[in-house]
Amino acid sequence: MRFLFKTSYNQDVGLFRDKVDLFWYSLLGVAALGLPLLMSTYYVTEISLVLIYAICGISLMVLVGYTGLVSLGHAAFLGIGAYAHGYFLKIGIPWIPSVAMAVVITTACGLIVGLPALRMTGIYLTIATLAFALIIQEVFNHWTAVTQGFDGLPVAMPVIFGISVSKANFYYLCLFFLVLSLWLTRNLLRSPTGRAWVAIRDSEIAAQSMGVHLAIYKSIAFAYSAGLMGLAGALYAHKISHLAPDIFNILLSINFLLLVIVGGLGSLHGTIFGAIFVVLLPPIISILRDEIPASLGAAATSTGIAAIGAIGKAIGGFLAKPGVEAGILGLILVLVILLEPLGIYGRWVKIRVFFSTFPMYKRATFKRQKSYMKSERLR
Numbered sequence: 001m002r003f004l005f006k007t008s009y010n011q012d013v014g015l016f017r018d019k020v021d022l023f024w025y026s027l028l029g030v031a032a033l034g035l036p037l038l039m040s041t042y043y044v045t046e047i048s049l050v051l052i053y054a055i056c057g058i059s060l061m062v063l064v065g066y067t068g069l070v071s072l073g074h075a076a077f078l079g080i081g082a083y084a085h086g087y088f089l090k091i092g093i094p095w096i097p098s099v100a101m102a103v104v105i106t107t108a109c110g111l112i113v114g115l116p117a118l119r120m121t122g123i124y125l126t127i128a129t130l131a132f133a134l135i136i137q138e139v140f141n142h143w144t145a146v147t148q149g150f151d152g153l154p155v156a157m158p159v160i161f162g163i164s165v166s167k168a169n170f171y172y173l174c175l176f177f178l179v180l181s182l183w184l185t186r187n188l189l190r191s192p193t194g195r196a197w198v199a200i201r202d203s204e205i206a207a208q209s210m211g212v213h214l215a216i217y218k219s220i221a222f223a224y225s226a227g228l229m230g231l232a233g234a235l236y237a238h239k240i241s242h243l244a245p246d247i248f249n250i251l252l253s254i255n256f257l258l259l260v261i262v263g264g265l266g267s268l269h270g271t272i273f274g275a276i277f278v279v280l281l282p283p284i285i286s287i288l289r290d291e292i293p294a295s296l297g298a299a300a301t302s303t304g305i306a307a308i309g310a311i312g313k314a315i316g317g318f319l320a321k322p323g324v325e326a327g328i329l330g331l332i333l334v335l336v337i338l339l340e341p342l343g344i345y346g347r348w349v350k351i352r353v354f355f356s357t358f359p360m361y362k363r364a365t366f367k368r369q370k371s372y373m374k375s376e377r378l379r
Helices: 019-038 041-066 074-090 095-114 122-142 167-189 192-202 204-209 214-240 250-263 268-303 306-319 324-339 343-357
Strands: none
Touching (some): 019 041, 041 074, 041 167, 041 192, 041 214, 041 268, 074 095, 074 214, 192 204, 192 214, 250 324, 268 324, 268 343
16 A cells, blocks of 8 residues: 655645656556547547536536535536537637637626525525526527527537547547646635635535635636536537537436436546446447347347347347436436445545555445434534
8 A cells, every 4th residue: 555755745736646646647648649549430439428528527526526516407508608609600700719708608607597506505506507407498499590499500520720620639629628627627626716615515604604705606616617518518519510409408417417426426537437427328228229139139049048039129128218218327326326425436446445455454444424414513
């Protein structure tokens, strides 16, 4: 097991804990840069979607994981960023100013939506953000001068400084903005603003007693979270290439919430794990829907047991039903909350500690302690 001995105050403000962490992250960066050279265009496109979802996860993680404010309206912010960027490109604004203006507009919308958060918490704030998402979806439907309504708004691949970006290069563009978002968020969380967010998440009364202005820091959290979602929306517009109002629905907001919970609340690493899970689960279900009946049918033919083929057809028919994907997502969410509340990243931490302390590992290291409600803290 590695023990870190600090010899300088600069070690507390460094992005990496030590040179070992720097080495592994550098190796990960090299692997990410070389990934398009080893995969086909289809897989590169899917990984680009993972990177965009990771930016969405960082946005919602700031709000849910670090500030303790639950939102079901982040699909609306994604749509605002996507439509604003697509409209600005349509009227001839260059790509970089278009992205910047989309981020500014989404940040302003987040600041407006954050105003109700000054007086609401918990389920009431969740209902308010849900209402905002439904209102914005109706705006997308009827503001045809900008969104073109149900006809949809086509968005071509980016053209930056006169250079058209291919699908492979679009992956590098998404990777750049993901690294930028991680770097900005990581530094912001280590600043007094980030520490104030964490204090608000743990206890608003305690944070206020220490001089944290709840209204200001909640508004900053909403604005920053919406700005990141607007950036992701600009990239998402190019990824799907045709914007429609029904894309940015409540189910997409639930997917974002599922992303941060399954990945691991309160962890930037968890946003990456959660994005991989949410994006790759539907293709895996589609592959299983096609492969399970075929493989079991071949097994039934070779063994002469017809029941095996019937089971395969039944499983394939079940996976082909419309609501199965949403049901599987809900089941996984319930299982994660019950069995692994720290998410995928929490499980990775446990595995890493197990191997670093073996054979001296103790099961009580991560034993769940009794938790108290906020009302019980005041007794």
